[in-house]
Amino acid sequence: MAHSSGIPRRISLWAGVALALVGTLTGCAPPGPEDSTGEPQVTLDSQSQALAYPNGSSRTVVSRRVVYKNASGGYQAAPGFEQFRAAGATDSTLHAIRIAQVEAPSVREAIVFMTAGQKISSSGHSSGVTGQSSNWDASCDGVSCPNVVLDGRSLAMKLNALGWFPAGKTHLSVVNDNNFDHLLDSDTKQRIVNGFVHWLQAQIRPETRSIYLAGSSRGGCLVMRMAQALRANTALDGITLYVSSLDGVCKHSQGELGTFDTKVNNPVRPSGTFYGAWATHLSAEFPRRARLHLYQVVGGQEVAPATGIRAFSGYAGTTPPSKGTDLDWGWYKQTWVKWEHKEIGNPYTEPRTSDQPLAISETIDAQLTWLASLL
Known part of the structure; x- marks a missing residue:
């Protein structure tokens, strides 16, 4: 897995909540007020320099439904995606899941899987x-979504251009809609996770040595939960697993990823805000940590006002701290940032123009710097 030249190696209630969620998860509405803790605020210097990772080339792909509608209007498992239906989620749930296999070579030394966050409104959202x-x-029908353009500035296209995973020997998939929605019941979510895990395992070949998963918001929670299942599979012990989460959001009232209702406050949150994340004892969630590397960039803005929907935060010790700190345990890294949830999910369009270089450096490029240090 050689680096390209010139790149440093270190470098009802539900309806109300759904309407509110359309805001920050889809990048459309301004944030609302949050609960006050009275702790002092910290501001960051917006003039910090961005890291210099080159953009990749934009790609036009076909995003396929894992369950599609045939000519008679009946649901049918898409060829190559049968694992999703076998995992037991309803066809109507699976019909919304759309995946583009950007690169699918027969020889696969590495598997790269990236997913956007939750799609809630009738339109899509940028990532x-x-x-x-x-x-x-916009072009989606009952079978697929042709002509989906992937921006060259994205994590997916930047990484593809860098060549850190071997060209022609890396399976790259992009999930445009994972339908891993926050409001779904725990059983449905588990079936969706199982479908993704079983499908991804079907992409592994005897020569596969690395798997890289990345996701933002609900996609961040999905890749962390996928990582739990993959690392628990002893048949995959020879494969190194890297996971990037950008303000990953798990539902604390369901105990997703071990989250519970203790908030760890963001130590660098902007003045006048009360960003924080739901605590989780990640060591207990990942008891098998050989060849495991996780990184969460966390802001912790409440995704929609008065919903309690926030990112997760790991913690060390027996009880969570009231104020978080950056963490680096070798297998798990976490850095706090001042950005809004939607800005972390898409730093190229959501922050004001003058803030975009810093936002990019602390989110997308920070993940690349972390990954480069491990490869």
């Missing part, structure tokens, strides 16, 4: 991880 635009789903 700095996958590179999809806000209207990516």
Whole structure:
């Protein structure tokens, strides 16, 4: 996995909540007020320099439904995606999941899987991880979404251009809609996770040595939960697993990823805000940590006002701290940032222009710097 030259190696209630969620998760509405803790605020210097990772080339791909509608209007498992239906989620749930296999070589030394966050409104949403635009789903029909453009500035396309995973021997997939929605019941979510895990495992070949998962918001929670299942599979012990989460959001009232209702406050939150994340004892969630590397960039803005929907935060010790700190445990890294939830999800369009270089450096490029240090 050689680096390209010139790149440093270190470098009802539900309806009300759904309407509110359309804001920050889809990057459309301003944030609302949050609960006050009375702790002092810290501001960051917006003039910090961005890291210099080159953009990749934009790609036009076909995003396929894992369950599609045939000519008679009946649901049918898409060829190559049968694992999703076998995992037991309803066809109507699976019909919304759309995946583009950007690169699918027969020899696969590495597997790269990236997913956008939750799609809630009737339109799509843009993502700095996958590179999809806000209207990516405009061409979708009952079978697929042709002509989905992936922006070259995205994490997916930057990494593809860098060549850190071997060209021609890396399977790259982009999930434009994972339908891993916050409001779904725990059983449905588990079936969706199982479908993704079983499908991804079907992409592994005897020569596969690395898997890289990345996601933002609900996509961040999805890749962390996928990582739990993959690392628990002893048959995959010879494969190194890297996971990037950007303000990953898990539902604390369901105990997703071990989250519970203790908030760890963001130590660098902007003045007048009360960003923080739900605590989780990640060591307990990942008891098998050999060849495991996780990184969460966390802001912790409440995704929609008065919903309690926030990112997760790991913690050390027996009880969570009231104020968080950056963490680096070798297998798990976490850095706090001042950005809004939607800005972390797409730093190329959401922050004001003058803030975009710093936002990019602390989100997308920070993940690349972390990954480069491990490869």
